[in-house]
Amino acid sequence: MQSWSSAFCVLILLITTLTTVSGAAPTEIKVKLNDSATLPCNDRCSGLVTWFQKSGIVVAQCNQTSCLSVKDGFEMFYDQYLKGNNSLIIPEADTSKISEYTCQCDLKTISAVQLHVDAVPSVKADLHGNATLYCSVDCSGLATWFRTRYPSDVVAQCDQTSCQSVKAGYQMIYAQYLKGNLSLYITDADFSMRGLYTCECDGTVIRDVEFSINALNSTLQIKSGESLVLDLEIPDPVEVLHDSTGADGFSSGQICTVNGRSVQCSDDYKQRVLFSPALEVKGMNLSHSGVYTIRDARTKEDIHVYTVTVRDDPDPPGEQKIVSSVLKLAGIVVGTAVITIVIWSVIVGICMKKTRLCGGCFKIDNVAGNEEDNQDAEKENILTPYQQ
Structure with a gap:
């Protein structure tokens, strides 16, 4: 009877254990x-x-x-x-x-x-723009904002007496802190400020906010044979991607990764890329036209997007026509000016010559006339004896 009781207890224990595991x-x-x-x-x-x-x-x-x-x-x-x-x-x-x-x-x-x-709320700003990371709670003690990955990296804080900007570019406002608004204000945002921030009151986490910068956008036109220079903007590891718009879809996808001073590129780009510290892609041609994207390798956040057009002609057709018209007009103006100067020089020369000749004739005529008058006068004044 005792053995049956023990076996029954073991069975109950096993059932209880299995039930607990399956329903845990x-x-x-x-x-x-x-x-x-x-x-x-x-x-x-x-x-x-x-x-x-x-x-x-x-x-x-x-x-x-x-x-x-x-x-x-x-x-x-x-x-x-x-x-x-x-x-x-x-x-x-x-x-x-x-x-x-x-x-x-x-x-x-x-x-x-x-x-x-x-789910962390996110805030974005333009490069060198302003941003507000919101945090609202009544806090009678020390309110602190810091970089989440580095709790000792405090950027701004407030207490019952004042607020302090621990790092340049960050600000909390004392009047708002007293009203329970612990928001962090970022001024002149740059890429080094990207990341996750934590708002705390007396060591208690209130909320996290992700801050990022809107991707830069550039449009470039370069001549075939020239180099394409891509600014990487951030020191973090980045991917360089190419979405081709060229006729043959040349090398679309990831073309390079940059980590510090280390650059790894696909076979098509190994011999064409220099790093110093921008990324220079040499020997561009028509097939290399497209969108080049600099992307943060860790966060997959786009940093800079370049829309690149490679052309064969030395100058766009419009520019050629304008330059040609300007040169023609300049030639006409210069030619006309030269001809005008030559004509005026001839006229002035002729006039000056005539003035000298006419002046001499006038003087001779006057002298001759005076002599005839004197002779007539003498004739009138000298009388013959019979006349006297």
Whole structure:
């Protein structure tokens, strides 16, 4: 009777344990937007390990030969699977990945995980523009804004006596702080200010805000054979992409990656790219026309977009016509001026010559006339004896 009682207790314990495992609340995992997430599942499995979303969609799986990412954005690692670590890795968690996930070994549930992704509000500004990162709460103590990845990197703060701009370009306003408005004001925004910021009151996180800069846009026209110079703008690792509009669609896609002083380019560009510190692409031709994008390799944020047109003619047709017309007009004006000067020079020369000749004749005539008059006078004044 005692043995039966013991066996019954063991049976009840097993049933309770199995019920608890199968009906256990899922593990809660919380991550920030675009951060990586690890969903744990630890159990040696000699068969097929599968991760399901709550909807029943398979996202990743492993077996004794390999691992497979069934859905983009989800990963499992074979070497970890062999060690009994069946964790699911989400490199960049966004709101579309908020769900309950189940880890199974040969269709037997091992663990369940609920993933939460904090949707962080974002604020954008133009380069050298202004921006406001909002935060509102009654705070009687120290209100602080800092770069989320670096909690010691405080940029501005307020307390009951005053506000302080710890770093240039950031500001909090004391009158607003007293009213519960802890907003951070960014003036003269630049690319170094991009990132996630946290608003705190006495060490308690109030909210996070993502700040970014609107992509720069440039339109360039260059002659065939010239170089294209691309400013990278930021020191962070970047990707350089080309969306071709050329006739043969030359080398569309990623053409280079730049990380510090290291530049890696595709075969088509290896011999044509110089870095100093802008990226110079030599030997441009018509097929290289298109859109060149400088993109942050980590955040996938566009930094600078260049729309490039490569032309064969030395100058646009319109410019050629204008230059030709101007040269013709200038030739006509100069030619007319030269002819006018020559004609006036001849006329002036002739007049001057005539003036000298006429002046001499006038003088001679006057002298001759005077002599005749004197002779007549003498004749009149000298009388013969008979006349007297």
